[in-house]
Amino acid sequence: MKSAAFLLIFLLAGTVLPAQEDSAMIRKIANEILQNGKAYDNLRVLTKQIGPRLAGSSGMVKAEAWGEKTMKASGAEKTWMQECMVPHWVRGGVDEAYADYTSTKAVRKKLDIVALGNSAGTGAKGLKAQVIEVTSFDDLEQKKAQVKGKIVFYNYKFNPTFVNTFEAYSDANKYRGRGPSAASQHGAVGVIVRSMSHSTDNNPHTGGTRYDSAYPVIPAVAIGLRDADELSEILKTKPATVFLKTNGHFLPDTIGHNVIGELTGSKYPDEIITIGGHLDSWDNCEGAHDDGAGCVQTMEVLRSFVAIGYKPQRTIRFVLFANEENGTRGGQKYAAEAKLKNEKHIFALESDEGGFTPRGFNMTGTDEQYQKMLNWKPLLAHYGTGEIARGGGGADIGPLNRTFKTPLAGLFPDSQRYFDIHHSRNDVFENVNKRELELGAVNMAALIYLIDKYGL
Amino acid sequence: MKSAAFLLIFLLAGTVLPAQEDSAMIRKIANEILQNGKAYDNLRVLTKQIGPRLAGSSGMVKAEAWGEKTMKASGAEKTWMQECMVPHWVRGGVDEAYADYTSTKAVRKKLDIVALGNSAGTGAKGLKAQVIEVTSFDDLEQKKAQVKGKIVFYNYKFNPTFVNTFEAYSDANKYRGRGPSAASQHGAVGVIVRSMSHSTDNNPHTGGTRYDSAYPVIPAVAIGLRDADELSEILKTKPATVFLKTNGHFLPDTIGHNVIGELTGSKYPDEIITIGGHLDSWDNCEGAHDDGAGCVQTMEVLRSFVAIGYKPQRTIRFVLFANEENGTRGGQKYAAEAKLKNEKHIFALESDEGGFTPRGFNMTGTDEQYQKMLNWKPLLAHYGTGEIARGGGGADIGPLNRTFKTPLAGLFPDSQRYFDIHHSRNDVFENVNKRELELGAVNMAALIYLIDKYGL
Structure with a gap:
C-alpha cells in the first residue's frame, strides 16, 4: 500500500516537473558563480573600502558611485541612478x-x-x-x-x-x-x-x-x-x-539614489523583473550581511547571466535600493516612478536576510503563483532553497506589490546567525562566508531564470 | 487537476503521519535545549580547558575524565569507561x-x-x-x-x-x-x-x-x-x-577509552540505541567542530531527556568514542564488545560533520527502515532536518552496522563552512555558533525519541 502511494505521488508530481534543459541551465549558472564568482571580492571592496553608508552620509555617496561602476563591470546593458530624497539622521x-x-x-x-x-x-x-x-x-x-x-x-x-x-x-x-x-x-x-x-x-x-x-x-x-x-x-x-x-539628530533631507542596471528583454521587453538588495547600512557597522550581501548577490546574478551568454526574454532590473534602514524611500520611489511610467512589473525578488547559506524563498502572491513556484522546488532544492513558504518578500520591493500586486519573493537564508550581528559593530566582512554568499546568488539566479522563462 | 493531486498526496501522507503527542513532546525537548542548553558551555570547557586530544596524548586522558564527569552531570544512570588500545602518533x-x-x-x-x-x-x-x-x-x-x-x-x-x-x-x-x-x-x-x-x-x-x-x-x-x-x-x-x-613518529600503542553513559530502558532494556560523537581531535586544533560538537550534543540529548523527565522504553547509550581520527579503534571496540556480549543494537546515530545548522539525516538501513524515517519528516523539518537521505552514518558507528546490520543515521548539518576549518588550527570554539550547536542536539534528541518510541 505504502509503495503504491509513493509511486502515485511521483507519477502525479511528474506531470508538472520542469524540463531537463532547465536543470542543465541552472547547473551552468551555478558553476559560473561557484567557480568564477565575484560577489565575495565585490563585498570586500564595499565593506572595507567604503564601509558604513547610512542615508545622507558620505559613505552613501561613495557606495552609489561604486554601485554604478560595479553594475557596469558586471555587464549591465544600461545603468542609471534614480534620484530620491532621503532622511539624513546623524549619530x-x-x-x-x-x-x-x-x-x-x-x-x-x-x-x-x-x-x-x-x-x-x-x-x-x-x-x-x-x-x-x-x-x-x-x-x-x-x-x-x-x-x-x-x-x-x-x-x-x-x-x-x-x-x-x-x-x-x-x-x-x-x-x-x-x-x-x-x-x-x-x-x-x-x-x-x-x-x-x-x-x-x-x-x-x-x-x-x-x-x-x-x-x-x-x-x-x-x-x-x-x-x-x-x-x-x-x-x-x-x-x-x-x-x-x-x-543623534536629523539634518535636512538630502539626495540619494537607487542604483539600477538593466538587461533588456529579447521577447517581452515590457515585462519587468526586479531583483535587488539595499545599499544603505547602519552607521555603526560595515553592513556586510545587512545588506552588502544582497547587493553583491544581485550583481552576481547579472554577471553570471552575461558571462554564460544568457539573453533574458523579459527585462531584468538589478537594483541597489537607497535608504531601507530608516525610511525605505528608495523602494517607494522605485514603485512610484514605475507607476508614473505605467510599467508592467511581473515579479520582484529581494535578498535582505543576510548572506548565509540559502534554505528557501518566502513568497507573496496568489495561490496559483505559489503553486507554480512550488513546482520548481525539485530544481531549486539541490542548491539549497528547498523550503518555499508563503508570505514575505522584502521592504524595498513591498511597494511594488502594493502598487501593482506584483508577486514577490525574498531569499530565505539560514537564520541562526543573523541576529548575532544584525545592526551591530560585528556586521563585518569577516563574518560572511564566501560559499554561503555565492550559493545565495546561485539560488536567486536560478529563480530569476525560471521566472524569465515561464513568467509567474 | 493540480489541486486534486495535492489533496491526494496529503490524504495519502496523512495515513502515516505520527501523532500529535509526538509533536508536543519534541517541542518540549526543543524548548528545554534552546532555553536551558548546556552544550555550548560544555564545549567551551572541552576546547578551552582541555584543547587538542589526539589518541595517546595527555589531552586524551584529560578529555576522558572530563567526559565521564560531564556524562554524570548530564544525568546518566550508569557511566563507564570502555578500554581499548589506541595508536599513539606524535607530531x-x-x-x-x-x-x-x-x-x-x-x-x-x-x-x-x-x-x-x-x-x-x-x-x-x-x-x-x-x-x-x-x-x-x-x-x-x-x-x-x-x-x-x-x-x-x-x-x-x-x-x-x-x-x-x-x-x-x-x-x-x-x-x-x-x-x-x-x-x-x-x-x-x-x-x-x-x-x-x-x-x-x-x-x-x-x-x-x-x-x-x-x-x-x-x-x-x-x-x-x-x-x-x-x-x-x-x-x-x-x-x-x-x-x-x-x-612525526609512532610511539607504542597505548590505552584509551570510549566514555559511555546509559539510560536503561523501562520496557525493552535489551534493545540498545546508541548515540555518539568522537572525543579525540587532531593535535593542531581545539577540535571544536570535529568533534567536540558531536560529544556535547550527545550529552545534551541525555541531559534534556533527564531534565524533562522522559523515561526511555529502550536502553539508550551515549558514547564519546575514542580515536576516530587515526584508527577508529573506539568504534571497533564498541561493536566487538557488543558482539561478545550478544547485545541487540537496534539503531545508532552519530554527529561528526560539525556543529553547524542542521539540515537533515543521512541514513543507512533497509528500504522499510528508510520509509519509516521519511514518515517522521514532518516532525523533524520544523527544527531543521527536513532532508533525509540514503547512505551514511558515521565512522564510529559503522562497525555496528557491519556486525549486526544495525541501521545508522548521521546528523547532516549545513556543509558550507565545515572544510574551512576541518583539521586546521581554526577549528576552535569561537567558530561554533551556540544556536546552531543546540539545534543539532534538538534534532538528534527528536530522532532518538521517535526511535525509542516506535523502534525502526
Missing part, C-alpha cells in the same frame, strides 16, 4: 553610558550602548536618572505610576524557542520601535532597550525607532546582552541611576 | 618548510604546512629536494619518469561545483590518503598535498594518511591554499626546491 558623536549604584560601596559601571537610529540626543550635558526595568508593555502598564522622570529599561528577551530567529525578531522589535514613545507617554525621560539578539557577546544592536508625535521625544538607546543581564541583576536588590549621552 | 616538534627559487634574485619563501597525521618525519636535518607539481593521479602517471628524488606536490583543487562540500572532500581526499605511497612508488622523497578546503585563508589542514607497505615511507605534509597557489605559480616558470622538516 553626531560617541554614545556614552554608565550606571551608578551602591553595593558595599559606590560603583560606577560603563555600559556598552548604541543610540537607536532616528533617535534624539540627550544634549551635550547628557541625562542622568533613576532606571526602572520593565519586561514587557504589560509590565510597563502595571508600573506606569512609577515611570515619571525615570529611564525605562525594556528588558524583553529575544525568545530562543522560535526556530526561525526572524520570528523572535518580529516578536521583540516592537520595544525598539514603539518603546520610547510608550515610555514617554507616562513621563519617562529616556529609554534603554535590550538588544534584539541571541548573541553571546555584549555588542549593542541599533535599528530605527519611531516616535509618536503625541508624546515628548526622549533619547533611546540599545544595550548589549551581558550589560542588560547585569543591570537587571543589580536592579533586583538596589536602585541604580544611569547616565546617558547621545547626540 | 614530535614544529613542522617547518620553505621554498627556494630564483626570480630576478634568489628568493626564499616560508610555507605554512602541517605534517599529515600518521606520517613519518624527515629526521632532524630535514629534507630538501626539487618539487614537481601534479594535478591528479593521472598527471602523476604521465610524469612518473621525472619524479625520482623529488618532492611531489599534489595540487588537486577542492571542487567548488559540488554543493555539498562532503562530496568535494570525498573527491579530493584520496591525495592525502594514497598520495604519499603513490609518489613513493615512483621514487619521490616527499609529498606536499594541497589542503582539502574552500577556505579563503592560508591555514593548512591535516588528516590521516595511509602508507602502502610495498613502497618506502616518505614524509608528507599539507599546505595552505594561498601558498599552494603561489608555489604553483612559481613552478610555471622556474624550478624550485622545497625544504621540509617534520618529526
